Amino acid sequence: MKGSIAIAHLLKEYGVRHLFCFPANPLIDASASVGIQPIIARTERGAVNMADGYSRLSPRGTVGVVTMQDGPGIENAFGGIAHAFADSIPILVLPRGTARSRQSYGPSFSAIANYAHVTKWAAQINMSDRIPELMRHAFSKLRSANGAPVMLEVPYDVLTEEIKELDLSAHDSSGFRSSGDPADIRDAVAALLKATNPVIHVGQGILDSEASDELVEFAELVQAPVMTITPGKSAFPETHPLSIGNGATTATGMVNHFLAQSDLVFGIGSNFYRSLMSVEIPSGKIMIQCSSSEQDLNNEYSLHHGVLGDPKLILQQLIDEVRFQTNNRGTETNEPLLLEIQKQRTQWLDAWMPKLTSPDTPINPYRVIFELNNAIDHSKTVVTHDSGNPRDQLTPFFEATEPKSYIGWGNSTQLGYSLGISIGGKLARPDKTFIHVLGDAAMGMVGLDFESSLRASAPIVTIVFNNGRMGGYGNSMPNATATYASNLLGGNYTEFGNSMGVKSERITNPEDIAASIKRAIQSTENGQSALVEFMTGEESNFSRVSWM
Incomplete structure (x- = not known):
């Protein structure tokens, strides 16, 4: 052969x-x-x-x-x-x-x-x-x-070349992982149990090691609020009473409140790098990090305790150690904490509700996110963002309820990445509806691969925010923008999508948002990819923490 x-x-x-x-x-x-x-x-x-x-x-x-x-x-x-x-x-x-x-x-x-x-x-x-x-x-x-x-x-x-007969059987290559040093586990748990206001800081390692169940058990055992950074979004259900949502270049109001007040940050499967994907942690905290990569430990933040190993195996050790150090009691349900999380969530959402329910035209992108969150079956859907404003607008407000129901990414921020990963994801999970949200700048990078989704029998939903410009770039190149309108671009993406064989429609009225999303989902259930082009305005308000 x-x-x-x-x-x-x-x-x-x-x-x-x-x-x-x-x-x-x-x-x-x-x-x-x-x-x-x-x-x-x-x-x-x-x-x-x-x-x-x-x-x-x-x-x-x-x-x-x-x-x-x-x-x-x-x-x-x-x-x-x-x-x-x-x-x-x-x-x-x-x-x-x-x-x-x-x-x-x-x-x-x-x-x-x-x-x-x-x-x-x-x-x-x-x-x-x-x-x-x-x-x-x-x-x-x-x-x-x-x-x-x-x-x-x-x-x-x-x-x-023609080659001799070879042994073409798949030998065991299941991979290898290790648990943490028991002494490191003991010290990390002792510090956590002494803390007054700990926050659990969760990253992609939880998803990679399939450790969400262990994470929920651990959080409930120690009664600590849980935040995710963007690569870890969906690792912990954002409907859980202990969830305080996502914290990155944009963040929920709960992250703003509880991370500021925390005295200890307990990272699991997360890195502590200062980047678009992870909110900056205020100084003066006890820092604990559990990671499978030694490159993550003692990096941009000085650690008080570190544990090296697979996050799933570490969490199992942490759970056992908490029970041991508390005589199998754990921490009693912290009702005041749960009430405070709910209070902060309500105050934050109330403050943003004018944007989330805006009747304005051009359409406010936050209105699209609000309607998307309410229109889908979260148990059957996977959502992801693209780079730039769609990411910063979507990650705080979209509610991820199951592991891998949201694909958070961006340690590299290449425009258009969301399209390819949605097609690949659909082939891996054909039982799920895949929706990616991108801007018109990203469309120009990858649009031809809409047709690839049809040939691959991987129908997906594309949501385009078309505001005719590269969002935010007017501020970074003011002279070019003022003199040459260099931040402007455009196109009719509905016509383009239809030419690629994708069922496409343009929406200008915010009252039509929910129905158009449901039509797009129905199209994918019938085997055809769908594109919904929302004519949006440029939105310059973002939900950020107060110290960034």
Whole structure:
């Protein structure tokens, strides 16, 4: 058999059902021959984003796989792979490489050299008889702690050469994870139980380790309010009485209140980096962090206690240790705390209700978010934002109720990323409705892949905020804006969507928002992607914490 067929058989043995790709690579046809469906995107970046979304929404250990040609193919993929690396998403990248006899001569592009700093491991299948060994090692790395892309470059002659019989069975590569040091667990719990006003700070690690149930049990046991940073949004149900919502570059009023008053911040599966994804933590707090990556510990914030290990295993240890240190009692239900959380939530929402229910035209984007939150079945829906204003407006106010019902992202903020991850996510979870919210600037980056959702049989809902400009950029380039209107852009995205085969409509009346969203969802249930273009005004008000 040829090398490409051997790789395809191994992919199938490791449970791969879809190959995200952009031609040309012999692996595409080889995979199709063994029953793996090729999902061909319009661009390499789009294909990588789809593989990323597939990994995000799949059970732990199931990863998206993407392939492309050498040269321009793997060169064009860089943005998508760098984004997956920034957001700690495991994907397997299998680019075609230059034939071994032509390597080291120009103008060949070395994927291994150029991707070493945005992958967990980058190697080349330099001999056909090493295919099983290197594939096994790749899947082991992908399924272990600290998710990130893994790349195996396959030279063209390895893909096409006839090779001897190989063992093409999938050897155990379930991945590895470890629990925390018991002494570190003991010290962290002792500090937490001494605190007067602790806050639990939750990140993506809870979702990656599938630890939401343990998180809820732990929070109830210690009776501490729980906030998420954007990558961790949906790890803790925002309908829970202890939830204080999301805190990032924008935040809920509850985060503003309780984080300011806290004396201890207990991070689980979260990083404490100062970024768009995580609200800055005021000084003077006792800082505890539990993470699977030593790179996160003692970084931008000095820690009083740290625990290194898998968040799910750590939470199990924390629960046992709390029970031990409290003689199996835990902390009694803190009714005053629960009442204060509800009071702060009510005050915050009341203050924002004029925006959330605004009758204005052009439509206020907060009105769209309010109607979206009320129009969907949260148990059957996955929502995500795009970069910029849609992210900052959506993350505080959209209510995430189940793990992975919201995809929070943005350690890299590439416009248009939400489209690809929604298509990939839909293929991983066809039982869910996928809705992504983006602005008109992001549309220009990725719009052609709407048609890819139809060919992939992955119908999704696209919500576009069209205000004819790049939101917020007028302030960063005032001279260019005033003299040349450089912040303006535009288009009729309804006409564009219809031309791509997507059921599309433009909404100008806020009273039509809810019905249009429901029509779009019905369209996806009938197998057709839908786009709703809301003609919005530029909204400059954001829900932020008082110290930022």
